[in-house]
Amino acid sequence: MNIAEKTLQLKQDFDDVYDAGKKAESDAFWDMFQDNGNRTSYSSAFYYWSAQYIRPKYKVVPTHEHGITQMFNACKKLKKIESAYFDLSQKPQNFTGNINFGYYYTFNSCSQLEEIEDIGMIAQNHYNYAFAYCYALHTIAKMGVDANTQFSNTFTSCKELVNLTLDGIIGQNGFDIHWSTKLTHDSLMSIINALADKSGTGTTFTITLGTENLAKLTDAEKAIATQKGWSLA
Amino acid sequence: MNITTIELRKLTASEGMMLTNGEIYGKEIYLGVNDSPDNWHEVSKEEYDAKMAQRESEVMT
Numbered sequence: 001m002n003i004a005e006k007t008l009q010l011k012q013d014f015d016d017v018y019d020a021g022k023k024a025e026s027d028a029f030w031d032m033f034q035d036n037g038n039r040t041s042y043s044s045a046f047y048y049w050s051a052q053y054i055r056p057k058y059k060v061v062p063t064h065e066h067g068i069t070q071m072f073n074a075c076k077k078l079k080k081i082e083s084a085y086f087d088l089s090q091k092p093q094n095f096t097g098n099i100n101f102g103y104y105y106t107f108n109s110c111s112q113l114e115e116i117e118d119i120g121m122i123a124q125n126h127y128n129y130a131f132a133y134c135y136a137l138h139t140i141a142k143m144g145v146d147a148n149t150q151f152s153n154t155f156t157s158c159k160e161l162v163n164l165t166l167d168g169i170i171g172q173n174g175f176d177i178h179w180s181t182k183l184t185h186d187s188l189m190s191i192i193n194a195l196a197d198k199s200g201t202g203t204t205f206t207i208t209l210g211t212e213n214l215a216k217l218t219d220a221e222k223a224i225a226t227q228k229g230w231s232l233a
Numbered sequence: 234m235n236i237t238t239i240e241l242r243k244l245t246a247s248e249g250m251m252l253t254n255g256e257i258y259g260k261e262i263y264l265g266v267n268d269s270p271d272n273w274h275e276v277s278k279e280e281y282d283a284k285m286a287q288r289e290s291e292v293m294t
Contacts (some may be wrong), residue, residue: 231268
């Protein structure tokens with residue numbers, strides 16, 4: 001090698017050592033943060049993180065009762081929740097019935113979050129404040145619900161939401177998505193078709209879609225909901 | 234040939250007003266089979282805006 005080639009090789013060697021050092025530090029951090037892959041609760045784990053993407057060393061699989069509450073609360077620069085790194089499909093293994101268990105503020109104030117891939121969001125106690133103030137959110141790939149899932153301020157100010165797919169049944173009052181005026185027709189039908197049949201209960205249940213979304217539905221589609229005992233606002 | 238009859242009962246708020254059953258608000262309400270117009274009443278848009286502002290202030294940011 002001549003001097004120039006040796007100098008380039010030396011720089012490459014320095015870069016390789018530097019990168020190896022960075023990776024070692026990164027691995028050490030995640031080993032500690034995730035208890036070498038054994039961490040079960042991620043409650044508030046990424047609260048106020050400033051990263052655009054959160055890509056842990058070990059796949060995040062919360063199994064603790066409070067495992068997902070406030071997990072990404074106020075991650076104001078976060079762009080996407082990627083399925084390669086998060087799996088929320090496991091039911092809590094030590095559930096005590098605490099009313100706060102669920103997607104409580106889980107993605108609240110992620111103001112630049114655009115997409116939540118299918119990360120296995122299964123039905124939990126509630127989605128209270130789950131996506132509130134996600135101003136840029138346009139896609140929730142799959143959102144698990146069941147007859148007992150509660151909704152309070154779930155979609156507050158989700159003004160850019162376009163795509164939403166529900167998996168399961170809506171059985172409780174409180175579902176209000178009127179801020180999301182850009183929802184596709186398919187997304188609205190996913191909501192309509194998820195409504196439980198309450199017609200035989202004698203009780204009225206109500207869901208709020210908002211005027212703009214109601215205008216996207218035909219009378220026959222609205223009647224699917226009303227015949228199941230749901231009033232549409 | 235099939236004939237389908239679709240019955241929808243729709244309440245529409247007066248100009249400058251919103252409909253509410255005390256919890257839910259809307260400009261238009263399509264009544265479920267167990268619901269009744271008697272369950273809904275009109276409130277002013279100002280009252281509705283104030284209620285929405287109060288609810289949004291309850292959300293932790």
